[in-house]
Amino acid sequence: MPNYKEGLNRHQQLLFPPSLDEYVDENNPVRAIESYVDSIDLADLGVFTSSGGSDGQPAYHPALLLKIYLYGYLNSIRSSRKLEREIKRNVEMMWLCAGLTPGYKTIANFRKDNPKVLKQLFRDFVMLCRSVDLIDGAVVAIDGAFLRANASKNQLISEKVTIKDIKSVDEKITEYLGALEYSDKCESKETTPIVKMECLKRLNKRKTKLDADLNILKERQVKQYCKSDPDATLMTKPAHHLIAYNTQIAVDGKYKFIVATNISSKGVDHDQLYPMATQAKEATGNEQIKVAADAGYFSSKELKRCIDEGIDVYVPMPDKQKKQKDKGKFPRDAFTYDETEDCYICPNDKVLKRQKTTYENKGIKRFMYYGTRSVCKVCPLHSECISDIANAKRLWRWEHEALITEHRTKMKTSKAKAMIKERAALAEHPFGTIKQKLGWSHFLVRGKTKVAGENALIMLTYNFRRLLNLIGITLFQKLIEAHKHGNLESIKQEIAEYLAVLYFIRAFFRQKMSLSV
Numbered sequence: 001m002p003n004y005k006e007g008l009n010r011h012q013q014l015l016f017p018p019s020l021d022e023y024v025d026e027n028n029p030v031r032a033i034e035s036y037v038d039s040i041d042l043a044d045l046g047v048f049t050s051s052g053g054s055d056g057q058p059a060y061h062p063a064l065l066l067k068i069y070l071y072g073y074l075n076s077i078r079s080s081r082k083l084e085r086e087i088k089r090n091v092e093m094m095w096l097c098a099g100l101t102p103g104y105k106t107i108a109n110f111r112k113d114n115p116k117v118l119k120q121l122f123r124d125f126v127m128l129c130r131s132v133d134l135i136d137g138a139v140v141a142i143d144g145a146f147l148r149a150n151a152s153k154n155q156l157i158s159e160k161v162t163i164k165d166i167k168s169v170d171e172k173i174t175e176y177l178g179a180l181e182y183s184d185k186c187e188s189k190e191t192t193p194i195v196k197m198e199c200l201k202r203l204n205k206r207k208t209k210l211d212a213d214l215n216i217l218k219e220r221q222v223k224q225y226c227k228s229d230p231d232a233t234l235m236t237k238p239a240h241h242l243i244a245y246n247t248q249i250a251v252d253g254k255y256k257f258i259v260a261t262n263i264s265s266k267g268v269d270h271d272q273l274y275p276m277a278t279q280a281k282e283a284t285g286n287e288q289i290k291v292a293a294d295a296g297y298f299s300s301k302e303l304k305r306c307i308d309e310g311i312d313v314y315v316p317m318p319d320k321q322k323k324q325k326d327k328g329k330f331p332r333d334a335f336t337y338d339e340t341e342d343c344y345i346c347p348n349d350k351v352l353k354r355q356k357t358t359y360e361n362k363g364i365k366r367f368m369y370y371g372t373r374s375v376c377k378v379c380p381l382h383s384e385c386i387s388d389i390a391n392a393k394r395l396w397r398w399e400h401e402a403l404i405t406e407h408r409t410k411m412k413t414s415k416a417k418a419m420i421k422e423r424a425a426l427a428e429h430p431f432g433t434i435k436q437k438l439g440w441s442h443f444l445v446r447g448k449t450k451v452a453g454e455n456a457l458i459m460l461t462y463n464f465r466r467l468l469n470l471i472g473i474t475l476f477q478k479l480i481e482a483h484k485h486g487n488l489e490s491i492k493q494e495i496a497e498y499l500a501v502l503y504f505i506r507a508f509f510r511q512k513m514s515l516s517v
Contacts, residue, residue, distance in 0.1 A: 047114055135259060231245075257466055291306070321333065335352070348379055352369040
């Protein structure tokens, strides 16, 4: 008979049973969660804490619920019901909750009722990392991703689809009514067509519902509306379309921490450059901040606002002249602007003079430049410049077009190309981790305010995980203790030395591996 190791007898009483603390080792992340949450004054942040003087069962402390959520999100457990089960069977959760067992409703209400607090906790954690020089704002990358809302496509009302369905139902109702009228005129009952009144009733009921949906859209003055979550919208990408929120993040280049985050109900990014850049500037405290984003963020107005704030922006310009090139026409770049004479010179060396000024939405001022009709009609390049029915070439110029020209020149430099390449490595990796590894691909709450709170909790947990991986649990606990007592200088030096040694070792082994290959 082989000699195998034997376990304890489950029915044997122990004279000195192990304490719960012995089941959790010193390097367990739950100890970092405990240290961090205990250092926060939640009452100061606006979270209700019971004074203990009320009648009935005492309430659970908000700090306990925050610990539960941090542990849950770190371990890809977000459902309040699943968290309730983990509290009763998971040794780490038992240790963290000190034997307390709040119900799923109590757990869910904390996340639902404290969106502002969760956003403030995210900002405070960014400030904590910044205070020990883990964030510098030298380079910040911005990106966005669609995270699915807690809503069904079946609850979405679309103006275009609704009008189409109403037209289809009206046609069927007319067809049924025509059939009924014909059956009344038939003398022989044997030739009378069979028309079911139930079908007509169903169509009228459907018509009433569609009319009500259309009225909802008209009252709210929107093109689409989701009944289960009015703030969520249908967002489309080449591979899929879903009811979602557009989550925005700004990632610092030094140690890849998320320094700013926001959500939008719009499925486009071109109006998010300035808000995210200014949030990142405020969070990092760097007046010489450099911000990089992809071409989806390009907007002339947003670019000017960033420049006015002293933010150095690197955003590729989309090729808006592709259609013209595909038609065999001259792109806009083929026309040269003469700043001295305030005119454009066409490829045939003819002048397009400024004719009038227009003001568009939100006070955007544009100038119109016209060619001469008599010259354009007989121009040998006419077919490559304008259509056959056009009399003369016409160009529009924004009043701040010089900024765009300068930006276009800057984006052709090697520095700008390097920034765009770095942006992809910085900003796309966190979303890959968040959606694929941690499973945070959707929100569990509804409404923009609550979703913003859960989004902040997601990004806080990502930063928390990032910091633990960077400096370790022991150093993290020292940091929290130093922050609590307002003595960060000593721990700042210790963290810097630890990271210097860590990166030296990594560089050494990386070089050794490359030489061996």
